[in-house]
Amino acid sequence: MTASDETASEVDRAGEPLALSATRSNSTDPRSHPMTRSRWRKQLRPALLSVPLLSIVTGLIFPIALAVPARLFFPGQSRGSLIVRDGEVVGSRLIGQSSKRPGDFHPRPSAAGGGYDALASGGTNLGPANPKLRDGASDDPATPTVDESFAGVRQLASEFRLENGLPTTFPVPIDAVTRSGSGLDPHISVANATLQIARVARERKLSQERVRRLVQEYTFGPQLGFLGSARVSVLELNLALDDLALAVSSPSPASP
């Protein structure tokens, strides 16, 4: 280390505004700092040790420091917001689930694996001009192991109208016929849910008003009044319908 080196480092004491202390007074021509070997060797130890050492700080201490309060204060959320019925996990409040029965509210179509596969999140990635998105694709008989069939928006829209007894040109909410980004979208739009009420009420032999009230109960408005969209949680709504059916078929013993 040269003499000028020493003075330059003396001035920049830790705890001083580093940026402001390097003034003209210790001005040195950079060429008077010879890039000596010892100067570089000094950086070898921090270079080699920094990655493992800081990995322990950010990869071990930090996760533990976060996990302890998280598990303590938010045990349900940290375990994945699971819904347990009769001691068995039936799903997660946050993860969509396929339900095709006519008496259930139907979620959006899904591109995750074979549909709502929570091991294979993802969307279709089809561009808006891709004919497959609109018209779908049929299974290629040349590849018997793979199923290439894909329902396009046209098919999904006519199926939606047919299921819900709507006229053939009835406007369909777009979320009912498009696949979400994750393929695990737990929600549908309010418009989508509303169009399904009549079918669900008929199949479950409930009044439409009853089902409508339940839909409202599981409708979430935009968060804080302005964030995101209003939406209906499909799995929770269907479970609530199941509970209703149970309550009707087996009246509670307390009732006279």
Add this chain to the structure above:
Amino acid sequence: MRWFEYSAFLVTVVLLARPISFYLMRVFCGQKTFLDPVCRPVEAQLYRWLGVDPKREMTAAEYFLCFLAFGMLSTAFLFLILMFQRWLPGGPDASYLTTPMTADLAANIAVSFATTTTWQAYAGESTLKYFTQVFGLAVQNFLAGAAGLAVGLAFIRGFVREGSATLGNFWVDLVRSLLWVLIPLSWIGGLFLVWQGVPLNLSAYIQAHTREGSVQTIAQGPVAVLELIKNLGTNGGGFYNANGAHPYENPTPLTNFVEMLAIAVIPAAFPVLFGRMVGRPRAGWLLLALMVVLFVAGLVICDRAESAEPRRLADLAVVGGNMEGKETRFGVGGSVLAGVVTSNGATGSYNSMHGSYHPIGVLVLLVNMLLGELVFGGLGTGLYSLLMIALVAVFLGGLMVGRSPEYVGKTIGPTEAKLVAFYALITPLVVLPLAGWAVASTEGRAGLVTNDGVRGFTEIVFAYASCMANNGQNMAGLNANSAFYNITTILAMMAGRFVLAALALELAGRFARQGRKAETIGTLPSDTITFGILVLGTVLLIGALSFLPVLALGPIAEYLKTAPGV
């Protein structure tokens, strides 16, 4: 409602810029902060173990080489974890990890996370163990983010100092970024996210018995450890394949808002910090104003494109904006906001599938990345992305008024001008040949498994633009897990991280050695609206000259192809 969400976001970012810049200034000038009682002892102990003398400063070359060595060793460390992960303990069960960890994929992941790109050629839930996600990836989110912040600070010091040979100490800046900024914010933000529903566990994948009598296996994991820092560090690599669209990563519109704030707040505070440190606060606010103008322009265009009913579905009586690849809870508004913020913020944590965006929506995202992430941009690195272009404007302005070009009292001589010009040329020099190579080769075209034609071409350009910008978002219709893409994207990621930083630091070193010229009437003022317009014009000029042809062949051609009556 969408516009309310957009406005709330921008207002929050701008309002936070001032207090955050104050705090950063205190931290990096070594002044007292409220975290000192906790952080000081840890800091001192870390320096002892590392053998760092915090008083010793580094020249630009030393600073860069430490940054480079740190990045390379991080890459090597992560590469080893990835290659050995199958022998590491912990969940999830190996039978779920169906993507083979090839050497080229491991190298790609390692470089990608060590350069804050976090481009993902794999699906997290079927490729990585929890150990790798935390001790490999979350760690790099912290370290690479902090290293970027450090370089940004060194760059500022170049403008602040006069007659100084040094730019600060890389290790000190790195450790302070972690202890005072990234770790505390990630801790508070992480707890907030868990409250909203982001899981944090090491459980086996859950077997749920669905109402229809089938079994739904739900991937779990310590998601919350990674979730906030991936945004705060402007990394963006998702825990799961669907990234920010996955309900476990981004369960509510509020988490989306907070995660987007995490991307933008520190990069937005950086120009203000710059202005304060060089003693020209107005110049700093002007840079932030430029960012806001460019941000709003992109946001408005993208919103118009995505909220319109998709043209190809018009005759099917389908109503609503383009919801293909978007989540119901975010709607078009939350999705577009995230798309624009992540494409500007060098962060790949998209919450909707950009591969299904309207061509003009894609155009906005692509342009944001090709211009070099100059709106907010990467943590620390975003400031020099914008300032380098501003210096081109200064140079052009200097030529016009016939004086030697100066910016905040620093002279742009011939060598400085060459560095700046070279910086502006690197992105097209890297992105265009690589994209051309991919399009021309069978291996490259083999990646187009979902879309073809102009859309496929756009996907390829998007991939290299994203890697060069160290952004990491993708149009996932491109299957990029092949030796060809894994290796060529590494080139773009390395150039985007290290070549650009080398030029920026060299320039900063030169400025630090200069004195400061007093302002005269001949000086082009750097804090007026006129100057702002000059910079905007320069941004558009450089962008258009470099990328108009490629954009015309990609998203613009696709738009025209699908236009009515064509």
